[in-house]
Amino acid sequence: MTIQEAQERVDKWIKTYGVRYFNELTNMAILTEEVGEVARIIARRYGEQSSKPSDEGKDLGDELADVMWVVMCLANQTGIDLDAALERNIAKKTQRDANRHKENDKLITKH
Secondary structure, three states, X not given: OOHHHHHHHHHHHHHHHOOOXXXXXXXXXXXXXXXXXXXXXXXXXXXXXXXXXXXXXXXXXXXXXXXXXXXXXXXXXXXXXXXXXXXXXXXHHHHHOOOOOOOOOOOOOOO
């Protein structure tokens, strides 16, 4: 599915099952919460923090999808076409960073 199709599906779901969108401030708080859940998994699975029994079975993919869901809600309710925004963002990064990372000694692996 495209990003636009995903935005449309989220919008349809909200209007069918969710009654209405939470306001933008509430969705921003929810987004922060969801990003925190991703951070918790990453810190325990890939970082140095030890897991707790409550961390068992947490699905990183599901949590990343939760982040995407709320981002799409915010985009829908503020009139942002994420397909177009992402295209512009990639073009901006490509122009700005064409050589930046290639010339970063910290990223170049020396064999």
